[in-house]
Amino acid sequence: MRIVVAACTVDYAGRLSASLPEARRLLVVKADGSVLVHADSGGYKPLNWMSGPCALLDGGDVWEITNAKGERLTITFTGEVVFDSSVELGAEPGLAKDGVEAHLQELLAAHPYEVEAGLVLIRREHATAVGPVDLLCRDADGCWVAVEIKRRGEIAGVEQLARYVEMLERDGHTPVRGVLAAQRVVPQARTLAEVRALGWTEIDYDRLRGLGAGTPTLF
Amino acid sequence: MRIVVAACTVDYAGRLSASLPEARRLLVVKADGSVLVHADSGGYKPLNWMSGPCALLDGGDVWEITNAKGERLTITFTGEVVFDSSVELGAEPGLAKDGVEAHLQELLAAHPYEVEAGLVLIRREHATAVGPVDLLCRDADGCWVAVEIKRRGEIAGVEQLARYVEMLERDGHTPVRGVLAAQRVVPQARTLAEVRALGWTEIDYDRLRGLGAGTPTLF
DNA sequence: GCATCTATTTCGTAT
DNA sequence: ATACGAAGTAGATGC
Numbered sequence A, B: 001m002r003i004v005v006a007a008c009t010v011d012y013a014g015r016l017s018a019s020l021p022e023a024r025r026l027l028v029v030k031a032d033g034s035v036l037v038h039a040d041s042g043g044y045k046p047l048n049w050m051s052g053p054c055a056l057l058d059g060g061d062v063w064e065i066t067n068a069k070g071e072r073l074t075i076t077f078t079g080e081v082v083f084d085s086s087v088e089l090g091a092e093p094g095l096a097k098d099g100v101e102a103h104l105q106e107l108l109a110a111h112p113y114e115v116e117a118g119l120v121l122i123r124r125e126h127a128t129a130v131g132p133v134d135l136l137c138r139d140a141d142g143c144w145v146a147v148e149i150k151r152r153g154e155i156a157g158v159e160q161l162a163r164y165v166e167m168l169e170r171d172g173h174t175p176v177r178g179v180l181a182a183q184r185v186v187p188q189a190r191t192l193a194e195v196r197a198l199g200w201t202e203i204d205y206d207r208l209r210g211l212g213a214g215t216p217t218l219f
Numbered sequence C: 001g002c003a004t005c006t007a008t009t010t011c012g013t014a015t
Numbered sequence D: 001a002t003a004c005g006a007a008g009t010a011g012a013t014g015c
Helices: A101-110 A155-170 A187-195 A205-211 B101-110 B155-170 B187-195 B205-211
Strands: A002-013 A017-029 A035-038 A048-050 A055-058 A062-066 A072-086 A096-098 A120-128 A131-138 A144-153 A176-185 A199-202 B002-013 B017-029 B035-038 B048-050 B055-058 B062-066 B072-086 B096-098 B120-128 B131-138 B144-153 B176-185 B199-202
Touching (some): A002 B002, A101 A205, A120 A155, A131 A155, A144 A155, A155 A187, A155 B155, A187 A199, B002 B048, B017 B072, B101 B120, B101 B131, B101 B144, B101 B205, B155 B176, B176 B187, B187 B199
Parallel strands (some): A144 A176
Antiparallel strands (some): A002 A017, A035 A048, A055 A062, A062 A072, B002 B072, B035 B048, B131 B144
16 A cells, blocks of 8 residues: 655546546555545545555656546645555455344344234245345234334335335235334334325334344244 | 654443454544544545544553543553654645536536436425425426435435425326436336336536536527 | 536446 | 446435
């Protein structure tokens, strides 16, 4: 990894055109060839960058970074170089995560009654012609219930659920209802769900996690 | 801006939980308080980060970074510190861009016949109860045409367009057709557009840019 | 402040 | 390889 702090101008031409006037910035060249141009503000996203694989042609006071898709990043050094150093970082062991939609689905599969009292899980990722239904359940009356799980319930999730319900009806899973289960269901999605005659429910993730992934409890 | 290269472990607890085992990494602390943890690969996204505003408690071999939402990033230094330096970067003059969806809409507003021969623009961002229609046009037969512009046409864009068309019909803009205009329309979106009786077209952005933004040419 | 939409999205995964 | 959906999405914009 090469780390440079210097005054420079930056120009990108590729999927769009973008240019940065002269200022002092942090430049990072990673081992895979990718280049990041960071200012002293603005969160984790660089002002400009080039993703690997790409080639850096170091012309001293101009860097030309190009990739196979014809994108080009040009960095021109216009003043003093405050810092320029290379360091070996070694292999990255990798990141462990917990808390995303897959986990939510796993927990709701174990506790489908947290979506709606009386629900019993029949199948996970039930295949239809327009994609898999997250949870296919039956309620106390024997009615099929398609559950679409999102971390955040938005209009797109409602439309997706509507397509599943339509397809399940054609497949003969009748009668069938649809329920959108999400940590948060935004107002537009609630409204559209009502228009489409679909249900929605907000899931308390902390409570659900407390129930654990094992031993589905029926009641 | 503080730039550190050191062996460390990283733990994040907030919207999810994530942890990184010991390895040598680049740490960047920006003037706005945000912290970035970068490996020597993996593009522009950090392995872990904390967005500003946040507070960094520097306990020497442990950093505790917290924000108002209760998120916490813990960096524990486990070995030698290869590099640790602070540098003043000054103000960032800002980035100039060209080529995003707004520009595409501007160009198509000037040249609606690039969407479909014979189209004439009536109104841009025409308001409906479910959101603004990018371009509201009329064709040679006097039929209303709602144009939804995307850089990349996907299923969500088709559904959005379908809602607009439905709403325009209720508003009395009849007869009305819908067309999805995008640089690329993915296969699923094409299929759904046909099912919904909507049109779609792929726009050659380079050609369109060549026509320029001024003087709308009618024919 | 909330909701919506874009992004040089990036990133993962299934086809 | 391509297509598709999720993201600790972040960031901008409209209401």
